[in-house]
Amino acid sequence: MNKIKFIAIKEVRHILRDSRSLTIAILMPILMTLLYGYAINLDVKNIKLAVLDFDKTRESRELTQKFYNSGYFARPSASSDISDPERTLKSGDANIILTIRPGFASALTDLRSYELGLLIDGADANTAAASFSYSGIIIGQFLESKLPPGAEMPGVVISQQVLYNPDMKSSHFFVPGLIASILMMISALMTSVTIAREKETGTMEQLLTSPVTPVQVIIGKVLPYIGLALLDGILVILFAVFHYGVPFVGSMWLLLFFGIIYIIAALSIGIFISTLVRTQQVAMMAAQITTMLPSVMLSGFIFEIKNMPQVLQYITYIVPAKYFLLIIRGIMLKGSSLHVLWTQAIFLVALTLILLSIAVKKFELKIG
Amino acid sequence: MSSVEVAHLNKTYGSLRAVKDFNFSAREGEILALVGPDGAGKTSIFRAICGLIEYDSGEIRIAGYDTSREFEKIKPLLGYMPQTFSLYPDLSVEENLYFYAGIFGLKRHQFNEKKKLLYQFSGLEPFHNRRAAALSGGMKQKLALSCALIHDPSVLMLDEPTTGVDPLSRRQFWDILKHLKKDGSTIVVSTPYMDEVALSDRAILVHQGTKLAEGTPDELIRLFSGRVYLAKVQPTTERMEKLEKIQGIISRRFGSSIHIYPRLDMTKDDFYGQLELAGIGPDIIEPVSPDLEDIFIQLMGD
Incomplete structure (x- = not known):
């Protein structure tokens, strides 16, 4: 010893x-x-999101804002032309395009079925998967805050929950x-x-x-x-x-x-x-x-x-x-x-x- | 009873036979020198004795204990100083001593006493705080010897302790060994320097893993059967080449002159005549008494 x-x-x-x-x-x-x-860093941030808002209501602007405020999505550069979705994705001006057709606000108040368009560039699988799940969460949270308590949005509502590493850091x-x-x-x-x-x-x-x-x-x-x-x-x-x-x-x-x-x-x-x-x-x-x-x-x-x-x-x-x-x-x-x-x-x-x-x-x- | 007994020791490295059927013994209170050039097998013999390498065959006993079976009993009796400087360069003189004292189980007060004694003969006290790496060659060897002596071993195995050390330090080192011998220690020392044979009690000349000769310095000198002449000329490369071509003589550089050994059957006239041809006249040649190196060369030639 x-x-x-x-x-x-x-x-x-x-x-x-x-x-x-x-x-x-x-x-x-x-x-x-x-x-x-x-x-x-496997966290996906600054995903370029282009929003084609044809509804042009307070609700549609609020949803757009919620996306940009989440910290995961960024606006495409002001100069880029985003009118043609396919070209926008191909050129890389945006990684994801959210299309809000007319009738979004009224669908919310009338509790009618409505379809949001989400176009995701799948070339980078990691970013695509992250975009998909982030969007699901953001939309889910938005709907929850907008609908009257107890009311259910018709159609499919994605329910996701990440355990132990909730921020997926x-x-x-x-x-x-x-x-x-x-x-x-x-x-x-x-x-x-x-x-x-x-x-x-x-x-x-x-x-x-x-x-x-x-x-x-x-x-x-x-x-x-x-x-x-x-x-x-x-x-x-x-x-x-x-x-x-x-x-x-x-x-x-x-x-x-x-x-x-x-x-x-x-x-x-x-x-x-x-x-x-x-x-x-x-x-x-x-x-x-x-x-x-x-x-x-x-x-x-x-x-x-x-x-x-x-x-x-x-x-x-x-x-x-x-x-x-x-x-x-x-x-x-x-x-x-x-x-x-x-x-x-x-x-x-x-x-x-x-x-x-x-x-x-x-x-x-x-x-x- | 001898302190160190080596019988029929054999060691091979692959196809190289480093030690061939080597026998010797060293008694208490004597300094035995193993002398030979690099690669003669001295270090292999030392390592085998100190239990550091497996050997092919043979028997080694220290103080009566068989090294292959009872080495743990031998360890406290054995002081070993390897050929390479084997202390911790980043530790100070005192820290090196302290470490070896610790692993040999010395108590604090024992260490302090022993330290004083070792500083006395080595003269290392003023440098006790200096890192071992910063010591001169001679001081390093004295520290290594001090570490090997820390547990009062009765058998000292010193592998080329004076190689690469300045002449003054070499002499001091041998003085220390003579002092230790008086206490009854058995000291086995290896050296490439012929002149150190004269300082030992007995010497063994080692060449290519075998024993060429063994005896006291005087006995070894008497082994020389031939004549040796000193030619007082510069041993230039050209001159040495000419001498090499002459049949019946061997020559070697000796400082700034040449030692020449004629074969026993060579007549004096023939010898002088041959040398004349190499440009060495009779006036600069004189017979001298052989030194140990001459003997070594003669024995190696046989």
């Missing part, structure tokens, strides 16, 4: 003295959060994924590099002839990095909650618990990598390839797993980020308890134990 302490103290000194790496370890998560936040979705991939990268990268460095500088030789066991070396070396990774995780969560307004509904302690298990899985991968390589540079590259790609691409962070080819879907079972992502999304956004998350929890714990035992087994006290 005492020897572990000495190894950990030494490792903390290494971390604190290497100001460049320390800066990267702390700034990188924040920079990545900003980068992902603004670059990978993509930051709510990517921040948990970002935490999962940052924790994986920092933990695996830093441990593999720190062990490779001891090999490279020759200090490993001296360490191996001293009376310490492999387990003591591993624990002593990874403890400080668990701390650093947790610090990174907390930084990103604070940033997400206060800058992007991502909700944190669930239990912080439950997340911390799973966070530590997940970090141990990542550290195990790092140790495993370090047993295979001799230099810091190779360790860094190997860690990036084996942790960054899977935790971004195969975890469900950006691409949905159920849409992947079958082979890739099988591979995702051994990606720890997949389970942690479900857990952190559940805890942060939905306030899920262990009761709901137990399958992911079992998979994550099992995978961590497997990775850890491989790492300890492979970490031999020989240099070649």
Whole structure:
């Protein structure tokens, strides 16, 4: 126990003295959060909406106004000619055209059946889907405010409700994924590099002839990095909650618990990598390839797993980020308890134990 | 009983046989030097003894313990100084010592006492706050030795501790070793420098993984069976090439002159005549007593 302490103290000194790496370890998560936040923005805004209002009543103008005030739709530029709907869409002057034929206001008062025309450019499927659902919501809200209580609009009324992320903000979705991939990268990268460095500088030789066991070396070396990774995780969560307004509904302690298990899985991968390589540079590259790609691409962070080819879907079972992502999304956004998350929890714990035992087994006290 | 016993040690790297059936033993209170050029297999022997590499066959015992089975018992007795500078460059002198004291299980007060002692002989006290990376070559080696000595080992394995160190520091380093020897430690040291053989109690000449010769410095000198002549001329490349073409002699650069070894069956007249042709007259040639390097070259030639 005492020897572990000495190894950990030494490792903390290494971390604190290497100001460049320390800066990267702390700034990188924040920079990545900003980068992902603004670059990978899946929110659709400023959809260009052209309104052909043939009704020209107070009600039709009110509906138009409601669209533009929603924040999702923008007016087409004043110079564009929107008289021909098809040409307007093709030229890109507008992404969506709302046609209000005469009789809109009277249909409202008489509770008569009426058809609103909505023409949507489907070339960009993402924008089209968003336009469709936003329009549905706006029209629904407008009708609700106009009709007398209890009255029903004849015809079909779209009823939509989005749960857990009611504003459908993509930051709510990517921040948990970002935490999962940052924790994986920092933990695996830093441990593999720190062990490779001891090999490279020759200090490993001296360490191996001293009376310490492999387990003591591993624990002593990874403890400080668990701390650093947790610090990174907390930084990103604070940033997400206060800058992007991502909700944190669930239990912080439950997340911390799973966070530590997940970090141990990542550290195990790092140790495993370090047993295979001799230099810091190779360790860094190997860690990036084996942790960054899977935790971004195969975890469900950006691409949905159920849409992947079958082979890739099988591979995702051994990606720890997949389970942690479900857990952190559940805890942060939905306030899920262990009761709901137990399958992911079992998979994550099992995978961590497997990775850890491989790492300890492979970490031999020989240099070649 | 010898402190270090190596019997029939073999180590191969792929098709390269780095160590071939190597045997030696080192006793308590002696400095044993393993001498040989780079790639002779010295480091492989050291690493095998210190439990760092698997070896193909052979038996190694330290203080009677078998290294392959009872290495945990050996660790507290063994002080190892690897060939490469193997301390933490970003830690200070004192922090390096503190770390090794910690993993060898020294108590705080034990560390403080030992530290004082180590600073005394190494002269590192004024630099105790300096990062190891900023030390000079000689000071680095003294720090590495101090770290290897922190737990009072009875067997010291020092792999080329003086390579690349200035002559003054080398001498100081050997003074420290002689001092340690008096306390009864067993010291095995490897070196590429022939002149360090004279400082050791016994030496083993190592070449291509085998033992060429073994003995005290005097015994080794007596091994030399031939004659050696000193030619007081500059060993220019052109001159060395000419000498190389002459049958029956071996020559090598010796500082700013040349050492020449005639074969035993070569007559004096023939020898002088041949040299005359290479532009070296009899007036600048004189017989000298062999040094250890001459012996090494003779043995390697055999």
